[in-house]
Amino acid sequence: MKEKILHKYDKLNSGRESCSLILYNDDINTFEHVIKSLVEICGHDSVQAEQCAMIVHFKGSCEVKLGVLEVLNAMSRSLNSKGLNSKVESL
Numbered sequence: 001m002k003e004k005i006l007h008k009y010d011k012l013n014s015g016r017e018s019c020s021l022i023l024y025n026d027d028i029n030t031f032e033h034v035i036k037s038l039v040e041i042c043g044h045d046s047v048q049a050e051q052c053a054m055i056v057h058f059k060g061s062c063e064v065k066l067g068v069l070e071v072l073n074a075m076s077r078s079l080n081s082k083g084l085n086s087k088v089e090s091l
Contacts, residue, residue, distance in 0.1 A: 021065040021072045024085040025056045034084065038064060041078045066091075 021042070023034075031053050038049035042065050055062040064086075065072060072088045079086040 019067060019069045019072050019088050019090055020063045021067070021075055021079075021086060021088055022061050023052065023056050023064045023079065024061045024087075025059075026085055029083055031057070033082070037079055037082045037084055041075050041082075 023038075031050075034053040034056070035046065035049040038044045038052055039046060042049075044052065044064070052062045052064050065075060069088065069090075076086045076088050
């Protein structure tokens with residue numbers, strides 16, 4: 001039997017984690033609100049949420065989560081309902 005070699009991108013291409021949740025910068029929300037929302041909705045710890053908030057602030061956007069389309073769509077709707085600007089993109 002021949003062994004299959006797994007590469008780090010195989011998981012992304014398997015269909016299980018084929019989308020990313022992108023958070024975009026705005027001039028309205030505070031860092032505290034963004035951090036709290038990422039912890040509550042995306043399951044980030046406070047350090048990860050703070051780092052994402054800083055990246056969004058300085059670069060304009062940040063990929064905050066990889067996952068399945070349905071789950072990320074729900075997270076995006078929750079973030080958007082809190083006044084944040086996010087969307088799901090296919091990889």
